[in-house]
Amino acid sequence: xxxxxxxxxxxxxxxxxxxxxxxxxxxxxxxxxxxxxxxxxxxxxxxxxxxxxxxxxxxxxxxxxxxxxxxxxxxxxxxxxxxxxxxxxxxxxxxxxxxxxxxxxxxxxxxxxxxxxxxxxxxxxxxxxxxxxxxxxxxxxxxxxxxxxxxxxxxxxxxxxxxxxxxxxxxxxxxxxxxxxxxxxxxxxxxxxxxxxxxxxxxxxxxxxxxxxxxxxxxxxxxxxxxxxxxxxxxxxxxxxxxxxxxxxxxxxxxxxxxxxxxxxxxxxxxxxxxxxxxxxxxxxxxxxxxxxxxxxxxxxxxxxxxxxxxxxxx
Amino acid sequence: xxxxxxxxxxxxxxxxxxxxxxxxxxxxxxxxxxxxxxxxxxxxxxxxxxxxxxxxxxxxxxxxxxxxxxxxxxxxxxxxxxxxxxxxxxxxxxxxxxxxxxxxxxxxxxxxxxxxxxxxxxxxxxxxxxxxxxxxxxxxxxxxxxxxxxxxxxxxxxxxxxxxxxxxxxxxxxxxxxxxxxxxxxxxxxxxxxxxxxxxxxxxxxxxxxxxxxxxxxxxxxxxxxxxxxxxxxxxxxxxxxxxxxxxxxxxxxxxxxxxxxxxxxxxxxxxxxxxxxxxxxxxxxxxxxxxxxxxxxxxxxxxxxxxxx
Numbered sequence: 001x002x003x004x005x006x007x008x009x010x011x012x013x014x015x016x017x018x019x020x021x022x023x024x025x026x027x028x029x030x031x032x033x034x035x036x037x038x039x040x041x042x043x044x045x046x047x048x049x050x051x052x053x054x055x056x057x058x059x060x061x062x063x064x065x066x067x068x069x070x071x072x073x074x075x076x077x078x079x080x081x082x083x084x085x086x087x088x089x090x091x092x093x094x095x096x097x098x099x100x101x102x103x104x105x106x107x108x109x110x111x112x113x114x115x116x117x118x119x120x121x122x123x124x125x126x127x128x129x130x131x132x133x134x135x136x137x138x139x140x141x142x143x144x145x146x147x148x149x150x151x152x153x154x155x156x157x158x159x160x161x162x163x164x165x166x167x168x169x170x171x172x173x174x175x176x177x178x179x180x181x182x183x184x185x186x187x188x189x190x191x192x193x194x195x196x197x198x199x200x201x202x203x204x205x206x207x208x209x210x211x212x213x214x215x216x217x218x219x220x221x222x223x224x225x226x227x228x229x230x231x232x233x234x235x236x237x238x239x240x241x242x243x244x245x246x247x248x249x250x251x252x253x254x255x256x257x258x259x260x261x262x263x264x265x266x267x268x269x270x271x272x273x274x275x276x277x278x279x280x281x282x283x284x285x286x287x288x289x290x291x292x293x294x295x296x297x298x299x300x301x302x303x304x305x306x307x308x309x310x311x312x313x314x315x
Numbered sequence: 316x317x318x319x320x321x322x323x324x325x326x327x328x329x330x331x332x333x334x335x336x337x338x339x340x341x342x343x344x345x346x347x348x349x350x351x352x353x354x355x356x357x358x359x360x361x362x363x364x365x366x367x368x369x370x371x372x373x374x375x376x377x378x379x380x381x382x383x384x385x386x387x388x389x390x391x392x393x394x395x396x397x398x399x400x401x402x403x404x405x406x407x408x409x410x411x412x413x414x415x416x417x418x419x420x421x422x423x424x425x426x427x428x429x430x431x432x433x434x435x436x437x438x439x440x441x442x443x444x445x446x447x448x449x450x451x452x453x454x455x456x457x458x459x460x461x462x463x464x465x466x467x468x469x470x471x472x473x474x475x476x477x478x479x480x481x482x483x484x485x486x487x488x489x490x491x492x493x494x495x496x497x498x499x500x501x502x503x504x505x506x507x508x509x510x511x512x513x514x515x516x517x518x519x520x521x522x523x524x525x526x527x528x529x530x531x532x533x534x535x536x537x538x539x540x541x542x543x544x545x546x547x548x549x550x551x552x553x554x555x556x557x558x559x560x561x562x563x564x565x566x567x568x569x570x571x572x573x574x575x576x577x578x579x580x581x582x583x584x585x586x587x588x589x590x591x592x593x594x595x596x597x598x599x600x601x602x603x604x605x606x607x608x609x610x611x612x613x614x615x616x617x618x619x620x621x622x623x624x625x
Contacts, residue, residue, distance in 0.1 A: 172341045279478075
C-alpha cells in the first residue's frame with residue numbers, strides 16, 4: 001500500500017483528464033466460470049490419487065478382497081477336508097501354500113480365513129457406524145441435557161476395558177461369527193459416536209443450517225440432509241481405521257480360543273493353530289501372517305491417505 | 316483440582332462397579348453349574364459342594380457376598396486348581412508380568428519419543444521417512460506375528476536368545492521387543508505430529524527472535540510441549556501392553572498372569588476368569604485415572620470442569 005501511494009503522488013502532477021477513460025466492466029463476465037467446477041468429492045479424489053502410497057494400498061486391498069472371494073475357487077480342494085496322508089506338507093505345485101496338521105490345503109484355508117476376517121472386520125465396523133452415527137448425531141444435534149446424559153453414559157461405558165467385556169461375553173455366549181461381531185461392537189461404537197458428535201456440534205451453528213431451519217426444515221431433515229453429509233469425511237476415515245482394529249481383535253480372541261471356531265478358520269485362528277509347531281512348518285504361519293499384516297497395513301495407510309485427502313487442513 | 320480428581324475417581328468407581336456386576340451376572344447366566352461336567356456325583360455331595368461354594372443361596376445373596384468378598388480382595392477358590400485361592404495365583408504370577416510390562420512401557424516411551432523427535436526435527440528427510448515407515452509397520456503388524464517372527468529369527472536361526480523360558484536378563488529382550496513395537500510406533504507418531512505443530516508455533520519464533528540458543532529452545536519449549544500428547548497415551552498403552560502380554564507370554568512360555576488368563580478361559584475356570592478380569596479392569600482403570608490427573612498437572616491450559624470436551 002505504502003509503495004503505491006508514493007508512486008501515485010509522484011506521477012499525479014502530470015495527469016490530465018485524457019488519461020482517464022471508462023473501461024466499462026461487463027458485470028456479467030464475472031458470472032462466467034472459467035474452469036469446470038470441482039465437487040468436494042472430486043477434489044478429495046484428486047488429492048488421494050496423487051498419494052502413491054494410499055493408492056498402492058487401495059490396490060493391495062482390492063487384490064486381497066478379490067482373492068478372498070475368488071481364491072478358493074481356483075483350487076480343487078475343500079477348506080475343511082482332511083487328508084491325513086499329506087499332513088504338514090511344504091508348499092508344492094499341488095498345494096500352493098502347503099498343508100496343515102490335518103492335511104487341509106492351506107491355500108484354500110488362507111483365503112477362506114481372509115474372507116472370514118474381512119467379514120468380521122467390515123461387519124463390526126459397519127455396526128459401529130450405524131450405532132455411532134445415530135447416537136452421536138442425537139448427542140451433537142440436541143446438545144444440552146440430552147447430550148450431557150448420553151455423553152456421560154458413553155464415557156462410563158467406554159471406561160470399562162472393552163477387551164474384557166468382549167472376552168466375558170464370548171465366554172458366556174459360545175463364539176460364532178455372529179456373537180464375535182456382536183461382542184466387538186458392544187463398546188466399539190463409542191469412538192464413532194464421539195467423532196460424529198464433535199462434527200455435528202461444529203456444523204450446527206453454521207449459516208447454511210440456520211438458512212435451512214428458517215425455511216422450515218425439521219430436525220430429521222437437518223440432521224440427515226445437511227449435518228451428517230457434511231460430517232461424512234471424518235466418519236469415513238474412522239470407519240476405515242476401525243476395520244483393521246476389529247480384524248486384530250478377532251485374531252487376539254483366537255489366541256484365547258474365543259475366536260472363530262473350527263472347522264471354520266480366520267487368519268487369527270490359523271496363526272494360533274500354527275503356533276505349536278511353526279519352527280518346523282513355518283509356511284503354516286507365514287501365509288496367514290503375511291496376509292493379515294498386509295491387510296492391516298493397507299487399511300492403515302489408506303485410512304491415513306483418506307484423512308489427508310478429505311481434510312487438507314490436517315497434516 | 317480436588318473436585319476434578321474426586322469426580323474422576325467417582326466415575327472410575329462407577330465403571331468398576333459395573334464391570335464387577337457384569338462379570339458376576341454374566342457368569343451366572345452360563346447354563347449349568349461348575350460341577351456338572353464331572354462324573355455323576357451323588358446328590359448329597361452335589362448339595363454339599365453347592366453349599367460350600369455358597370451356590371445354594373438366592374442370586375442376590377450370592378451377589379452381595381461376592382461384592383463383599385471382592386472389597387476385601389477375596390476372589391474365591393480356583394475351580395480347576397483346587398485348594399488354591401484365586402488371589403494367590405494372581406499375586407504369584409503377576410510379578411513376572413509386571414516386570415515385563417514395566418520394562419516394555421519404559422522402553423516404549425524412551426524410544427518412541429526419541430524416534431518421534433528425530434522425525435520431526437528432520438521433517439521430510441530420510442530419517443523422518445524411515446521412522447514413519449517403521450511406525451506404520453509397528454502399528455500394522457500384529458504383535459503375535461512380530462513375536463513369532465523374531466522368535467524364529469533371533470532365537471531359532473541365529474541362536475542369540477533362548478527361544479522359550481524366562482530366566483536370565485537376556486530372556487527379556489525378545490518379549491519386550493515384541494511387546495513394545497506397537498506402543499513405540501504410536502508414541503513416535505504422536506510425538507512427531509505434536510512436535511511439528513510446536514516447531515511452527517509463534518512462541519518458538521519469539522524465542523528464536525529473542526536470541527535464545529537452540530538447546531534452550533528445544534528443552535524449555537519444544538520438547539516440553541511436544542511430548543504432552545504422549546501423556547494421553549498412558550491409558551491406551553497400558554491396555555495395549557496387557558492384551559499384548561497375554562499373547563506374548565503364551566508364545567515365549569512366560570508364566571505370567573496373561574498365561575493364567577488364557578488357561579482359565581480354555582479351562583472355563585469361572586472363579587479364575589472373574590478374578591483376573593476384575594484385576595485387569597482395576598489395573599486399566601487406574602491407568603486411565605492416572606492419565607487424567609497427570610495430563611492436568613503437566614498442561615495447565617486444560618480447564619478443570621470435570622472432563623475434556625469432545
